[in-house]
Amino acid sequence: MESKSKSIIALAMGTLSMMICFMVWLSLSPLVGVILSHNGIELSEFQRTFLLATPILLGSIMRIPMGIWSDKFGGKKVYIILMLFLIIPVLMVPRVNSFGMMIVAALLLGMSGTSFAVGISYVTGFFPPEKQGLVLGIAGVGNIGTAFSSFFFPRMEKVWGLNSVFYTLIILLIIFVLLMFFIAPESNKNEDASMLKSLAVAKEKDTWYLALFYFLTFGLFMAMTNLLSTFMVNLFNSSLIDAGLWAAIFAVIGTLTRPLGGYLSDKIRPMTLLKYDFVAITVSAIILGIFLKTQAIFLIMMIVIGVLVGLGNGIIFKMVPFVSDSNTGAVTGFVGAMGGLGGYFPPIILGVIKQATGTYELGIYLIAVFAIICLVLLQRVYISGEHKIVK
Structure with missing residues (x-):
């Protein structure tokens, strides 16, 4: 164990x-209208939601190899390479002038989302198992970068222009590359780790159950953080700044309650906590669907859902290090990838539903249906069944 x-x-x-990486990951969402106008691009509703979802795709899929490489080579090196790479798409976003090239830039921007697998793998080795629920919850507070993007970027753009936002991101990336290089200790490496050996965690059914549960909780966190500005503008004619404020509030709540979920999981059986979390998410999604166009209830339910997904994320990641002791990065990559994909599909599905029906309600009810499926599986396998991850 490392020194304190x-x-x-x-x-x-x-x-x-x-x-910082999460600020990059969701840099499109609060400014998409301004970016498209600045670059002279016109999009349909589906194309716009597809564009917003695109960064989440690569950021999800690549969590698997990035988590494995973090185990093998050390999180410090992988973090440095990742942040240097991100300068490329950040430079591209305000400069491309076609939908195709914007999709390419958004896809590359998605690599920033892999920072979650890198960060969790990096931090895990510095703390004992009995503290990892709280510690990994604290590490997950890095998600708050999404809130900073939603809150600060519309204000920066209004005062200093669009380019100032992306130049600021480049400066921050360079600063943290230097800090990571000179200050951060290197984590323990598993030099025997290989892609083939690490992918063996896919044989563990716990990996897939946790991935499915995280698909719901983190997916809902990412999807709502990504779409809340669009909801506020389309449903209630909010200004870009006000819409960004509420997206930031949701992201802050979902992020800051994550360590609480981890801390509670150090004290109480995680699966029991998760059961009540899934029940509450189901009820909340149904209420949100019913009162989607009532602004006061909509905002209250956004706060409630923010708390629930934050708690759920912390609870689930308490269990990740227990699936495979020597391949935490690989399990983190699998579970994190599914969570990221959970944030990828809802914007696309909601865009299709909105374009076909003129409303979002059906898409909101589908969230409740999926939460019920997760609840049934949780009850059958871990609550009623004999199998346990954390005793």
């Missing part, structure tokens, strides 16, 4: 680097 000072530095650097 090393552990604290690693936790701080892993969390802050993730925060």
Whole structure:
């Protein structure tokens, strides 16, 4: 086990680097209208939601190899390479002038989402198992970068113009590359790790159940953070700044309740906590669908859902290190990838439903249906059944 000072530095650097990467990951969402206008691109409703979902795709799929490489080569090196790479798509976004090239830029931008697998793998080795629920919850606070994007970027664009947003991101990436290089300790490496050996975690049914559950909780966190600005503008004619504020509030709530979910999971059986979380998500999604066009209830339910998905994310990641001791990065990659894909599909599905029916309600009810499916599987396998991940 590492010294306390090393552990604290690693936790701080892993969390802050993730925060910067998550700012990059959701940099399109709060500014999509301005970016398209600035670049002279006109899109349909489906094309716009597809564009917003695109960064989530690569950021989800690539979590698997990035988590494995973090185990093998050390999270510090992988973090540095990742942040240097992200400068490329950040430079592209305000400069491309076609839908095809914008999709390419958005896809590359998605690599920033892999920072979650890198960060969790990096931090895990510095702390004992009995503290990992809280610690991994704290590391997950790096998700708050999505809130910073939603809150600050519309304001920066209004005062200094669109380019100022992306130049700021480049400066932040360079600063954190230097900090990571000179300050952060390197994590333990599993030099025997290989893609083939690490993919063996796919044989563990716990990997897939946790991935499915995270598809719901983190997917809902990402989807709502990504779409809340669009909801506010389309449903209630909110200004871009006000819409961004509420997206930021949702992201902050979902992020700051994550460590609480991890902490509670250190004290109470995680699967029991998750059961009640899924029940509450189901009820909340149904209420949201019924009162989708009532602004006060809509905003209240956004706050409630933010709390529930944050708790759920923390609860689930308490269990990840217990699936395979030597391949935490690989399990993190699998589970994180599914969670990211959970944020990829809802914007596309909601865009299709909105274009076909003129409303979002059916898409909201589908969230409740999926939560019920997760609840049934959780009850059958882990609550009523004999199988346990964390005793």
